[in-house]
Amino acid sequence: MSEESTVRPGKRSRVELPIWLLGxxxxxxxxMVFLLLAVILANGVAVFWPRDxxxxxxxxxxxxxxxxxxxxxxxxxxxxxxxxxxxxENELYLFLGSADVMGDKFHYLPVEEVESQSLPxxxxxxxxxxxxDAIMEPLALILPSGKEVSAEAPDFSSRLNEAxxxxxxxRREIQHLExxxxxxxxxxxxxxxxxxVSAGASPELQSQQHALENEHEQLARELQVLRHGxxxxxxxxxxxxxxxxxxxxxxxxxxxxxxxxxxxxxLAIFGARFWRFLAEDPREGNTEGGIFPVIVGTFVLTLLMxxxxxxxxxxAAVYLREYARPGPIVHAVRIAVSNLAGVPSIVYGVFGxxxxxxxxxxxxxxxxxxxxxxxxxxxxxGILWAALTLALLTVxxxxxxTEESLAAFPKGMREASLACGASHWQTLRRVVLPxxxxxxxxxxILAVARAAGEVAPLMLVGVxxxxxxxxxxxxxxxxxxxxxxxxxxYHIYSLGFLTPDSEAAMPMVYATTLLLILLxxxxxxGAILMRDYMxxxxxxxxx
Amino acid sequence: xxxxxxxxxxxxxxxxxxxxxxxVKGDYSFWYGENQVLFxxxxxxxxxxxxxxxxxxxxxxxxxIRCLNRMNDLVQETHHSGDILLHGKxxxxxxxxVISLRRRIGxxxxxxxxxxxxxxxxxxxxxxxxxxxxxxxxDEAVESSLxxxxxxxxxRDRLHTSxxxxxxxxxxxxxxxRAIANEPEVILMDEPCSALDPVATGKIEELIHYLKRxxxxxxxxxxxxxxxxxxxxxxxxxxxxxxxxxxxxQIFMNPEDPKTEAYVSGRFG
Numbered sequence: 001m002s003e004e005s006t007v008r009p010g011k012r013s014r015v016e017l018p019i020w021l022l023g024x025x026x027x028x029x030x031x032m033v034f035l036l037l038a039v040i041l042a043n044g045v046a047v048f049w050p051r052d053x054x055x056x057x058x059x060x061x062x063x064x065x066x067x068x069x070x071x072x073x074x075x076x077x078x079x080x081x082x083x084x085x086x087x088x089e090n091e092l093y094l095f096l097g098s099a100d101v102m103g104d105k106f107h108y109l110p111v112e113e114v115e116s117q118s119l120p121x122x123x124x125x126x127x128x129x130x131x132x133d134a135i136m137e138p139l140a141l142i143l144p145s146g147k148e149v150s151a152e153a154p155d156f157s158s159r160l161n162e163a164x165x166x167x168x169x170x171r172r173e174i175q176h177l178e179x180x181x182x183x184x185x186x187x188x189x190x191x192x193x194x195x196x197v198s199a200g201a202s203p204e205l206q207s208q209q210h211a212l213e214n215e216h217e218q219l220a221r222e223l224q225v226l227r228h229g230x231x232x233x234x235x236x237x238x239x240x241x242x243x244x245x246x247x248x249x250x251x252x253x254x255x256x257x258x259x260x261x262x263x264x265x266x267l268a269i270f271g272a273r274f275w276r277f278l279a280e281d282p283r284e285g286n287t288e289g290g291i292f293p294v295i296v297g298t299f300v301l302t303l304l305m306x307x308x309x310x311x312x313x314x315x316a317a318v319y320l321r322e323y324a325r326p327g328p329i330v331h332a333v334r335i336a337v338s339n340l341a342g343v344p345s346i347v348y349g350v351f352g353x354x355x356x357x358x359x360x361x362x363x364x365x366x367x368x369x370x371x372x373x374x375x376x377x378x379x380x381x382g383i384l385w386a387a388l389t390l391a392l393l394t395v396x397x398x399x400x401x402t403e404e405s406l407a408a409f410p411k412g413m414r415e416a417s418l419a420c421g422a423s424h425w426q427t428l429r430r431v432v433l434p435x436x437x438x439x440x441x442x443x444x445i446l447a448v449a450r451a452a453g454e455v456a457p458l459m460l461v462g463v464x465x466x467x468x469x470x471x472x473x474x475x476x477x478x479x480x481x482x483x484x485x486x487x488x489x490y491h492i493y494s495l496g497f498l499t500p501d502s503e504a505a506m507p508m509v510y511a512t513t514l515l516l517i518l519l520x521x522x523x524x525x526g527a528i529l530m531r532d533y534m535x536x537x538x539x540x541x542x543x
Numbered sequence: 544x545x546x547x548x549x550x551x552x553x554x555x556x557x558x559x560x561x562x563x564x565x566x567v568k569g570d571y572s573f574w575y576g577e578n579q580v581l582f583x584x585x586x587x588x589x590x591x592x593x594x595x596x597x598x599x600x601x602x603x604x605x606x607x608i609r610c611l612n613r614m615n616d617l618v619q620e621t622h623h624s625g626d627i628l629l630h631g632k633x634x635x636x637x638x639x640x641v642i643s644l645r646r647r648i649g650x651x652x653x654x655x656x657x658x659x660x661x662x663x664x665x666x667x668x669x670x671x672x673x674x675x676x677x678x679x680x681x682d683e684a685v686e687s688s689l690x691x692x693x694x695x696x697x698x699r700d701r702l703h704t705s706x707x708x709x710x711x712x713x714x715x716x717x718x719x720x721r722a723i724a725n726e727p728e729v730i731l732m733d734e735p736c737s738a739l740d741p742v743a744t745g746k747i748e749e750l751i752h753y754l755k756r757x758x759x760x761x762x763x764x765x766x767x768x769x770x771x772x773x774x775x776x777x778x779x780x781x782x783x784x785x786x787x788x789x790x791x792x793q794i795f796m797n798p799e800d801p802k803t804e805a806y807v808s809g810r811f812g
Contacts, residue, residue, distance in 0.1 A: 326619075412656035415614060416718065420669040421646035421725060430672065431658050 037517070044514030047507035048273040050258045050266050051075050053123045053135050055240055056094075056109075057116045064113040066102045073123060073135040073240030074107070097125070097133040101243055105132040106503050121260040123240065127253040130284055132504070136237040138255075139244065144232035163233050163249055170226050177223055179473070185216050194371050277511060281468045286495055287504040291512055293468050295519065297383070297485035298452065300471045302523060304387035304481075305394065305451050306444060312391060313398025313447075314440055320399070321406045322428060334403075341396035349457030352389030357381055357461055377482050381462025383471045384481035389461050390454060394447035401446065405439020406432065434534075441531040445524055452520045455489035463487045465494040488516040563587035564630065564729065564759050565611060571625030573603075573610060575618060580606050582783045584625070588729075588776075593751060593760045595774035595791065597767060599811065603783040604763045608731050611761065612648040613641050629729075646673065649722030653734040655714035657706035657721070662689075662698050665706045665717055669725035684724050691757075692720035693750050712743025719750065723758075730754065732762040736769065748773050767807055771795050779803045 058070040065072060074094040082091045090111040096102045126134040141149040141160050149159055192209050230250030238244045256269055280290030324330045361378035369377040378384070409432050417427040455463075464484045472479045492512050495505040565588040573581035580603045588594050596604040609615045610627060613634060627634050634644055646669065657665050664671075666685045675681060685702070689695040694716045698709070706717055715735060722730055732751070736744040751760055751773045764770050770777050771791060778788040779800075787794060787803045798804040805811055 410656065412652055412654055413658060415617070415650075416652060416656040416658070416721075417668070417672075418617065419612065419614065419645055419650035419652075420672065420721060421642050422668070422672040423642055426672045430668070431660075435659050 040513050043510035047511045048270050050269045052119050052259050055118050055120050056114055058113050059115050062113045064109055066096055066107045069241045071241055097135050099131040119259045123259055124255050124257055126255045129251050136239050139236045139238055142234040164254055167230055167250055170229050174226050182219055188212055285499055294486040294488050294491045296470050298488045301387055302452050305390040308387055308391035309394050309398055309447055313395045314402050317399045317402035321403050337396045337399050345393055345454050346456040348389050348393045349460035352385055352461040356385040356388050382482040383485045386458050386462045389457050390451040394451050397446045398443040401443025402440045405436040409436055437534045438531045441527055445527040448523050455493055458487055463490040488512055561590055564590040566628040569625035573623045576620045580783050584785050586788050590759045591755055592775040593755050593773050595770035595777045596763045597770050598780035602780040604780050605733055608733055608763050611731055612645050612650055646725045647727055648729045649725055649727035650731045651718050651722050651735050653737055655718050657714050657717050661703045662706050663702040666720050666724050688720040688724040691723055692716045694720055712739050729759045734763050
């Protein structure tokens with residue numbers, strides 16, 4: 001007994017050491033993935049949370065405040081330790097807003113400079129169209145009639161919100177007019193002009209042109225009225241540092257009182273902000289507003305890439321596996337395909353620029369859009385060329401996966417089909433391809449995962465930092481494959497490293513990163529669900 | 544095993560006068576690449592009889608059966624000499640399309656291999672690939688094929704569920720129904736029971752016995768009792784050569800060749 005109990009543990013530990021190592025490897029991997037997700041999630045979500053505003057009172061002789069101010073309001077974003085000659089000290093990282101007054105939206109302040117801090121419940125945060133939020137106390141609302149509604153009046157806040165809501169409606173209308181009506185008018189005018197160039201001016205054409213121009217003027221006047229309407233009301237307010245300002249209400253998007261909100265109200269604001277992040281266009285050099293065109297651009301690009309890569313990859317793989325005569329050439333092609341999967345993506349970008357954009361696009365332009373030259377239509381980067389470049393980048397993955405799934409198809413079932421009098425093609429189409437579909441979708445999943453994260457090649461073939469026009473809209477021909485587009489990967493890069501105010505953009509970088517991960521997950525889960533559905537339909541196992 | 548054989552014997556002798564449906568002639572030989580697997584075969588397969596091919600592993604019986612419907616075309620680099628005739632016409636005739644040949648000579652494989660489709664679609668497959676689209680025709684063919692394969696009563700309520708949900712024996716009968724649906728003249732069976740339990744095997748044997756009223760059946764088997772039970776004529780192949788080919792009763796009761804005698808009495812194989 002005793003011998004057994006002394007021998008056993010030794011034996012077991014010898015056997016299990018490698019297992020422990022393997023387990024540790026897995027655990028480290030998982031921990032790293034979760035760490036990544038946690039960092040991005042925490043930083044990305046925090047952007048939308050309405051944080052409390054602190055009124056900071058500095059020591060009287062302090063010069064560390066923004067512009068030498070000793071009293072001001074700020075949102076404390078972070079407290080961090082910094083090393084300097086005197087040893088280490090704590091520093092506050094502050095959001096000031098009101099760059100028009102303060103000079104900067106962000107500020108660092110040593111903790112010992114602060115004499116006192118408080119959370120006044122009366123303070124407002126106003127989201128503005130430019131130069132950062134204002135942290136302030138409203139004084140009066142000046143109505144278009146010139147009448148003033150004092151902030152002490154009982155109906156002040158309801159009247160303010162009412163006016164803001166009215167402005168929001170007008171902004172929507174302006175956007176609609178600019179995006180749809182005027183854009184489509186401009187297009188018609190452009191078409192007429194080109195007709196005039198090619199066919200010569202006729203009185204009929206001229207009258208049409210006049211009619212359109214009149215309509216255009218009419219719309220421009222409407223726009224003018226709306227823009228005036230936006231500027232009719234004013235808000236007078238005082239910053240916590242004491243400066244008073246008057247601003248047209250059109251520049252203020254919405255206001256809230258962070259310090260007076262309870263958790264649920266904050267949650268409501270959080271939700272609304274997150275929604276606006278998803279649904280709105282970017283403002284202020286992408287550092288504010290939403291990323292709707294970015295999401296749409298990434299999504300459309302990936303879908304377009306999938307639509308292009310699937311037929312290409314599947315057809316190539318089917319030919320390679322089913323029809324090509326095995327031999328040195330097929331072998332060489334297989335090796336080449338595998339090697340293509342390892343080519344750095346920027347190489348594809350260069351190829352896309354040289355072949356798709358300059359050669360194909362240039363040819364298309366000179367054939368079909370000659371009247372617009374030298375302004376290029378397809379001869380410049382666009383979503384079609386980007387999708388084709390990505391399709392080329394991912395086609396090896398699809399070919400390899402499809403070939404593998406074709407090879408894994410049971411030989412007995414092929415023979416059964418042929419023995420029933422089916423031709424090779426009928427066997428492929430009716431039995432082999434449906435049963436191999438899950439394998440092909442695995443290839444697509446891998447392709448999407450690779451394509452959605454690519455940035456480098458896109459920079460050469462059509463991605464831009466700001467393109468509010470979506471790749472599709474209500475204007476004929478609805479899909480504008482020649483358009484430039486925004487993309488999450490590039491958006492993150494340009495926000496984080498190319499904007500002058502990269503500090504202001506940092507929260508957006510995290511939020512966009514979070515969404516990029518979400519988008520990849522959504523696309524992958526979609527493809528996986530499709531694959532599972534196909535597996536259930538065409539299980540290829542017997543017994 | 545004397546009883547079934549004696550029952551079959553008169554039937555077999557009735558038909559011995561008929562013209563053969565398949566003739567392997569001209570010293571038929573077959574090569575995989577450089578490797579010759581069939582040597583100088585000559586044999587005639589009679590209509591509406593069950594012909595069993597027996598012999599030890601590697602003797603070429605599967606190769607022979609796969610030559611009859613040209614399944615060996617799928618293998619790269621094969622060639623043959625001699626000829627195989629179906630109703631007096633060569634199956635290698637360039638005018639003979641391999642697709643229509645396979646419709647006339649159906650095949651059932653060792654491992655049941657239904658398609659990952661519904662029971663109905665499995666049986667209707669042969670008709671569909673030949674271009675039949677009329678639902679009435681398909682329905683009728685599916686039902687009659689399943690009935691003849693003695694499977695109808697078991698699957699009539701789940702025609703549209705996956706064929707892969709059937710048991711092994713049912714799957715093999717489904718494969719037989721699939722072969723029957725094309726209305727072939729000959730059904731080739733390559734060890735159809737080797738993966739089945741005794742009960743399922745018994746059902747398939749019963750079915751073979753019943754099917755020979757309408758079809759000519761060639762069955763490869765490892766199981767000598769099975770050959771004795773189901774077949775009218777038996778061919779014994781050894782190392783790619785046809786050693787003896789006679790009425791089953793004769794092969795088992797009164798073999799001429801000492802090798803046949805040794806094999807059927809279980810001394811080697």
